[in-house]
Amino acid sequence: MFRLSRFCIQLGFTLGLAACIAPRAHAAANSAKPNIVYILADDMGYGDVQALNPARGKIKTPHLDRLASQGITFTDAHSGSSVCTPTRYGLLTGRYAWRTRLQKSVLDGSDDPPLIADDRLTVPAFLKRHGYTTAAIGKWHLGFQSKLPPGAQPVDSKKGRTFEAGLPVGSEIIGGPTTRGFDYFWGCSNARTMSGLIENNRVIESLAPIKMLPRLGRQAVKYIADHAAAAKSGQPFFLYVPLTSPHTPILPTPDWQGKSGLGAYGDFTMQTDAVVGDVLAALDQHGLTANTLVIFTADNGCSPAADTPGLEKQGHFASAGFRGYKADIWEGGHRVPFLARWPDRIKAGAQSDQLTCLTDLLATCAELLGSPLPSTAGEDSVSILPALLGTTRVPLREAVVHHSINGIFSIRQGPWKLALSPGSGGWGKPSDAEARQSGLPELQLYNLATDPGEAKNVEAENPAIVARLNALLTRYVTDGRSTPGPKRGNDVVVSILKSGAR
Ligand SMILES: [Ca+2]
Numbered sequence: 001m002f003r004l005s006r007f008c009i010q011l012g013f014t015l016g017l018a019a020c021i022a023p024r025a026h027a028a029a030n031s032a033k034p035n036i037v038y039i040l041a042d043d044m045g046y047g048d049v050q051a052l053n054p055a056r057g058k059i060k061t062p063h064l065d066r067l068a069s070q071g072i073t074f075t076d077a078h079s080g081s082s083v084c085t086p087t088r089y090g091l092l093t094g095r096y097a098w099r100t101r102l103q104k105s106v107l108d109g110s111d112d113p114p115l116i117a118d119d120r121l122t123v124p125a126f127l128k129r130h131g132y133t134t135a136a137i138g139k140w141h142l143g144f145q146s147k148l149p150p151g152a153q154p155v156d157s158k159k160g161r162t163f164e165a166g167l168p169v170g171s172e173i174i175g176g177p178t179t180r181g182f183d184y185f186w187g188c189s190n191a192r193t194m195s196g197l198i199e200n201n202r203v204i205e206s207l208a209p210i211k212m213l214p215r216l217g218r219q220a221v222k223y224i225a226d227h228a229a230a231a232k233s234g235q236p237f238f239l240y241v242p243l244t245s246p247h248t249p250i251l252p253t254p255d256w257q258g259k260s261g262l263g264a265y266g267d268f269t270m271q272t273d274a275v276v277g278d279v280l281a282a283l284d285q286h287g288l289t290a291n292t293l294v295i296f297t298a299d300n301g302c303s304p305a306a307d308t309p310g311l312e313k314q315g316h317f318a319s320a321g322f323r324g325y326k327a328d329i330w331e332g333g334h335r336v337p338f339l340a341r342w343p344d345r346i347k348a349g350a351q352s353d354q355l356t357c358l359t360d361l362l363a364t365c366a367e368l369l370g371s372p373l374p375s376t377a378g379e380d381s382v383s384i385l386p387a388l389l390g391t392t393r394v395p396l397r398e399a400v401v402h403h404s405i406n407g408i409f410s411i412r413q414g415p416w417k418l419a420l421s422p423g424s425g426g427w428g429k430p431s432d433a434e435a436r437q438s439g440l441p442e443l444q445l446y447n448l449a450t451d452p453g454e455a456k457n458v459e460a461e462n463p464a465i466v467a468r469l470n471a472l473l474t475r476y477v478t479d480g481r482s483t484p485g486p487k488r489g490n491d492v493v494v495s496i497l498k499s500g501a502r
Pocket of ligand 1: 042043083084247299300
């Protein structure tokens with residue numbers, strides 16, 4: 001639907017068909033701009049949300065369950081990648097991260113040049129153009145560089161810098177979130193190599209990881225309190241909250257330890273749910289709930305670092321029966337919880353099986369504000385607004401491209417999913433090397449409608465489908481975009497087949 005609208009707009013501008021865009025502009029003008037709160041959990045499986053996995057989920061998530069019951073649940077939503085950095089790039093830019101220099105894995109965490117080019121339109125930059133105040137509170141993990149304060153001595157022998165201990169207080173952050181569309185940033189680089197606690201472009205404190213999650217929650221609540229009055233008098237906010245949990249280090253604070261009865265990961269996930277509850281309570285307290293679009297999702301699936309075999313033995317299946325976990329090309333790597341609530345516009349208790357990708361935020365915001373994107377932005381972004389509002393059940397996306405930690409591609413269209421590797425493409429068993437050793441085919445084709453667990457590879461029986469999906473993926477790569485519009489370049493040469501594949 002939006003592909004058509006977007007085409008319509010482009011056509012409208014080209015041929016002067018004003019009637020083509022009038023209905024959308026009219027619709028946007030009639031509704032107040034909502035605040036947008038986007039909460040991104042780090043390494044949380046589809047099955048970690050109780051409401052999404054009633055049969056095989058054992059972790060209590062009352063606040064996420066409430067969000068689901070008050071809004072819409074998407075059952076076929078995907079992170080752009082099976083790992084952190086590339087998903088975050090796609091979320092904020094509407095472009096698949098495999099079009100950048102990052103062809104696999106993640107950024108190091110500190111002192112990596114920013115992955116988002118300084119002239120690229122981001123979601124917060126777009127929203128700022130439309131009167132929004134913007135903030136990111138949490139884990140950035142999209143690169144920045146740093147300048148140590150005068151007199152500071154590097155202590156890390158590996159890189160000649162101080163990263164393991166955190167950047168010294170007073171260090172300057174260069175190319176960070178406040179240069180990529182955010183008015184305000186409070187948080188850290190990533191969850192593993194702590195950069196120190198950063199406010200805007202300055203390290204303000206060395207960091208004790210165990211305190212990070214509750215502090216992030218308090219900071220998000222404070223932001224809502226500080227901006228409530230302005231929001232009610234016409235200046236909406238966009239608050240992006242990329243949480244550091246339940247990613248490693250899995251460190252629930254003492255008041256949460258033992259709560260789940262499933263070990264540290266269960267406790268930490270419950271604490272994560274409680275932080276979401278605190279944010280929802282702040283919106284209630286300040287009278288902002290009705291006109292705030294809250295989205296909750298995750299940057300990739302549950303990590304094996306959560307001790308997934310141990311959780312499974314206790315009856316908790318973090319991928320809810322989907323195959324694999326974080327890093328893999330299988331569904332457990334990238335099918336994520338996706339809940340959206342906006343009481344003024346979204347029907348409570350709704351469900352949608354729309355195929356969507358986290359890259360879709362930018363185009364969704366564009367349609368929401370009735371303001372078309374330039375052709376140089378959001379090359380892989382499709383508006384899901386009609387699905388959010390329940391005005392269509394027609395598929396909005398032609399297809400979604402998935403990507404694993406090892407840079408393995410997969411493409412999904414309708415029920416069909418083609419993966420260009422013989423194994424997991426990540427950490428799951430069999431790895432691609434192991435799969436090759438045991439003679440498994442170089443390609444995997446699954447029909448997710450009949451085989452959601454990706455148990456039966458049917459590539460040999462369906463050569464026409466394999467060829468069609470391969471051709472579509474190739475076109476998306478070579479066109480530099482997967483949405484209608486002029487061809488664009490990728491930042492590097494993108495190799496569709498990784499080493500060893502045919
Ligand atoms: Ca992650």
